[in-house]
Amino acid sequence: MALDPYRRLLRIPGVPTLLVVGLLARVPATATGMALTLHVAEVMKLGYTKAGLVTAASTIGMAIGSPLSGRFVDKHGLRPVLTLTTVAQVAFWACAWALPFPALVAAAALAGLLALPVFSVTRQCLAALVPVAQRRVGFTLDSMLVELSYMTGPALAVAGVTTLGSGVTMTVIGAGMTVAGVGLIVLNPPTRSAVELEEPAVRVPRRQWITPAFVALLGTAAAATFVLTATELSLVATMNRAGQTEWVGLAVGIWCVYSLVGGFVYGGLSRGLSPLTLITGMGLLTVPIGLVGGDWRWLILALLPAGLLCAPALSSTVDVLSRWVPSGARGEAMGFHGTALLIGGAASAPIAGAIIDGVGPGWALSLIHT
Numbered sequence: 540m541a542l543d544p545y546r547r548l549l550r551i552p553g554v555p556t557l558l559v560v561g562l563l564a565r566v567p568a569t570a571t572g573m574a575l576t577l578h579v580a581e582v583m584k585l586g587y588t589k590a591g592l593v594t595a596a597s598t599i600g601m602a603i604g605s606p607l608s609g610r611f612v613d614k615h616g617l618r619p620v621l622t623l624t625t626v627a628q629v630a631f632w633a634c635a636w637a638l639p640f641p642a643l644v645a646a647a648a649l650a651g652l653l654a655l656p657v658f659s660v661t662r663q664c665l666a667a668l669v670p671v672a673q674r675r676v677g678f679t680l681d682s683m684l685v686e687l688s689y690m691t692g693p694a695l696a697v698a699g700v701t702t703l704g705s706g707v708t709m710t711v712i713g714a715g716m717t718v719a720g721v722g723l724i725v726l727n728p729p730t731r732s733a734v735e736l737e738e739p740a741v742r743v744p745r746r747q748w749i750t751p752a753f754v755a756l757l758g759t760a761a762a763a764t765f766v767l768t769a770t771e772l773s774l775v776a777t778m779n780r781a782g783q784t785e786w787v788g789l790a791v792g793i794w795c796v797y798s799l800v801g802g803f804v805y806g807g808l809s810r811g812l813s814p815l816t817l818i819t820g821m822g823l824l825t826v827p828i829g830l831v832g833g834d835w836r837w838l839i840l841a842l843l844p845a846g847l848l849c850a851p852a853l854s855s856t857v858d859v860l861s862r863w864v865p866s867g868a869r870g871e872a873m874g875f876h877g878t879a880l881l882i883g884g885a886a887s888a889p890i891a892g893a894i895i896d897g898v899g900p901g902w903a904l905s906l907i908h909t
Contacts, residue, residue, distance in 0.1 A: 600651020
């Protein structure tokens with residue numbers, strides 16, 4: 540493993556700026572779910588079931604809106620889509636804290652439908668800027684930055700709601716969304732490479748790229764977030780039942796660090812692995828975690844093998860997708876990829892929760908990942 544692949548990547552004009560803007564834009568986006576949950580459950584005093592309804596409405600909206608926004612980017616360009624979604628986010632977060640529960644559910648669904656597409660846009664533009672041979676490194680680094688945003692955004696949301704209140708926190712998230720949207724509008728990174736722009740503009744039929752292999756790739760991506768969500772829930776439940784709740788945040792943080800280290804090493808390798816190999820390996824290596832008992836430090840150690848594969852597994856699905864899909868449909872394809880990730884996580888939570896409540900977190904890790 541060497542640093543040269545990263546040095547060559549960061550010498551490409553536009554890539555460092557895109558990665559930094561993408562990281563900063565994702566922080567408020569990753570804070571939204573936690574902020575809404577705490578606002579409904581703790582501030583409105585409606586409990587976590589109703590908080591789950593709000594986040595579910597938002598997730599459903601995002602799952603539908605992600606490929607739609609990608610299609611509009613392919614058809615009309617980046618700036619019109621970013622302008623519309625930025626305005627929608629500003630409108631939602633400016634008033635969300637004051638809405639009654641039924642209106643909040645409906646507004647969250649609409650805001651999800653018109654979510655700022657920072658994840659898919661960053662990946663789409665990265666594919667346009669980076670030559671095919673260097674995309675694995677580029678998407679791996681991007682996956683590591685996504686990990687950093689998920690380590691930061693929810694934690695800031697918790698700190699904000701508990702110290703400043705949900706009204707101020709949600710307003711700050713809206714301001715962050717505004718800055719993110721305006722930043723991407725000003726940057727206006729290319730969605731196609733110079734070579735791709737020279738090709739004649741033709742409509743790309745979906746049947747040309749939505750193939751059984753493409754659907755299988757989306758299923759593999761969904762499986763990755765299914766495994767990750769189940770692992771996180773089982774980890775929290777295991778530590779709670781052992782009376783080690785105060786160490787949950789540290790355990791999750793170290794798990795994220797494992798992913799960063801694994802991604803860094805994977806990006807520097809001369810060859811990559813298939814998404815199926817990486818995600819299957821991640822699932823199988825998660826099973827022994829359910830067998831670990833006793834001190835919480837053993838649990839953190841058991842997370843190491845599977846944790847190292849998190850970022851590589853997710854980035855590999857984006858890399859393969861960018862190679863398979865024509866440039867004229869890349870935005871919509873990235874949107875479908877985002878939807879697959881959302882579906883995997885959303886499907887995993889109730890299944891893992893039911894197994895945890897029924898037979899324990901250890902069985903959840905063993906049954907779901909085999």
